[in-house]
Amino acid sequence: xxxxxxxxxxxxxxxxxxxxxxxxxxxxxxxxxxxxxxxxxxxxxxxxxxxxxxxxxxxxxxxxxxxxxxxxxxxxxxxxxxxxxxxxxxxxxxxxxxxxxxxxxxxxxxxxxxxxxxxxxxxxxxxxxxxxxxxxxxxxxxxxxxxxxxxxxxxxxxxxxxxxxxxxxxxxxxxxxxxxxxxxxxxxxxxxxxxxxxxxxxxxxxxxxxxxxxxxxxxxxxxxxxxxxxxxxxxxxxxxxxxxxxxxxxxxxxxxxxxxxxxxxxxxxxxxxxxxxxxxxxxxxxxxxxxxxxxxxxxxxxxxxxxxxxxxxxxxxxxxxxxxxxxxxxxxxxxxxxxxxxxxxxxxxxxxxxxxxxxxxxxxxxxx
Numbered sequence: 261x262x263x264x265x266x267x268x269x270x271x272x273x274x275x276x277x278x279x280x281x282x283x284x285x286x287x288x289x290x291x292x293x294x295x296x297x298x299x300x301x302x303x304x305x306x307x308x309x310x311x312x313x314x315x316x317x318x319x320x321x322x323x324x325x326x327x328x329x330x331x332x333x334x335x336x337x338x339x340x341x342x343x344x345x346x347x348x349x350x351x352x353x354x355x356x357x358x359x360x361x362x363x364x365x366x367x368x369x370x371x372x373x374x375x376x377x378x379x380x381x382x383x384x385x386x387x388x389x390x391x392x393x394x395x396x397x398x399x400x401x402x403x404x405x406x407x408x409x410x411x412x413x414x415x416x417x418x419x420x421x422x423x424x425x426x427x428x429x430x431x432x433x434x435x436x437x438x439x440x441x442x443x444x445x446x447x448x449x450x451x452x453x454x455x456x457x458x459x460x461x462x463x464x465x466x467x468x469x470x471x472x473x474x475x476x477x478x479x480x481x482x483x484x485x486x487x488x489x490x491x492x493x494x495x496x497x498x499x500x501x502x503x504x505x506x507x508x509x510x511x512x513x514x515x516x517x518x519x520x521x522x523x524x525x526x527x528x529x530x531x532x533x534x535x536x537x538x539x540x541x542x543x544x545x546x547x548x549x550x551x552x553x554x555x556x557x558x559x560x561x562x563x564x565x566x567x568x569x570x571x572x573x574x575x576x577x578x579x580x581x582x583x584x585x586x587x588x589x590x591x592x593x594x595x596x597x598x599x600x601x602x603x604x605x606x607x608x609x610x611x612x613x614x615x616x617x618x619x620x621x622x623x624x625x626x627x628x
Contacts, residue, residue, distance in 0.1 A: 266357075268332070269298035298326045304321040349374065352378055357385065359387075363449055372610075378603045393585045395560045396544035399564060409530055426477045462499055464625055471490050494506075519536055530547070
């Protein structure tokens with residue numbers, strides 16, 4: 261695909277909230293090689309409201325009508341993820357390139373099926389693991405490649421997802437484990453993907469999953485809902501390189517470290533921090549220490565940030581890394597390269613999540 265401007269159709273747009281409005285639309289509007297040409301919502305009324313809010317005339321309540329439009333090159337699927345497989349499969353069958361939010365599927369079987377269908381259809385895909393695109397992560401990769409920490413010996417992530425025992429109504433569905441959108445798949449999923457992307461894959465692991473706070477209050481109504489998804493996930497394992505790795509992400513607690521990822525080596529240490537265990541959303545800060553000194557912040561080189569100058573005004577916003585992913589995806593489609601994670605790449609973090617579930621359930625260390 262070598263079109264200079266790619267027509268995008270977004271499925272799952274609300275005029276007042278949601279990830280499409282917060283991230284995808286600002287990101288796409290900032291990039292000159294994308295044009296938002298159609299929107300789809302769950303009802304005709306919502307679709308019309310979204311079209312008016314975002315200045316898009318082609319709006320639909322039937323996603324099939326959006327997908328079959330000849331002026332749509334890329335379909336972005338931004339709905340709640342229990343519906344990902346159905347919508348992604350339809351877009352792939354229509355021969356469209358697809359940007360699907362993470363998690364790709366409800367489970368590993370879903371992810372494998374979507375990756376297989378994308379390969380069968382021969383279309384380009386990207387999955388929303390956009391933390392990989394953050395300039396701070398590029399800096400970390402450069403520092404590790406230059407031997408800043410020496411040989412990597414161990415790595416640890418500790419993070420906090422949802423603070424306290426109150427959630428907004430739009431996120432209430434995440435309390436139900438069967439919906440698949442929860443602490444393990446989202447906060448842990450994005451964190452472990454980043455760890456594995458930079459340092460390599462898990463060879464084996466042992467995990468603990470627990471639900472310590474089963475009653476959660478809905479912010480708008482005061483109603484208490486029984487939570488079935490775990491609020492404590494702890495993982496320790498060994499990477500294929502021999503590095504010892506651990507992750508502990510928690511929610512429904514009062515305060516604590518938002519996000520700290522430490523990489524310890526023979527010659528130094530790197531610390532990557534953020535406000536919460538959502539490294540794909542929140543700005544990342546890098547600090548480093550060598551020679552027994554205290555960690556000091558390491559500035560991200562201007563060149564890494566200016567690589568995507570069109571996105572400069574979005575820096576620090578949730579749309580920033582999404583925009584960098586879209587920019588890289590357009591370059592991949594034009595040049596035949598592969599720099600953003602596609603559906604085949606998304607299968608691996610789904611496999612790690614499945615291994616965490618097996619270990620937590622059995623109490624045994626498992627191969628990944």
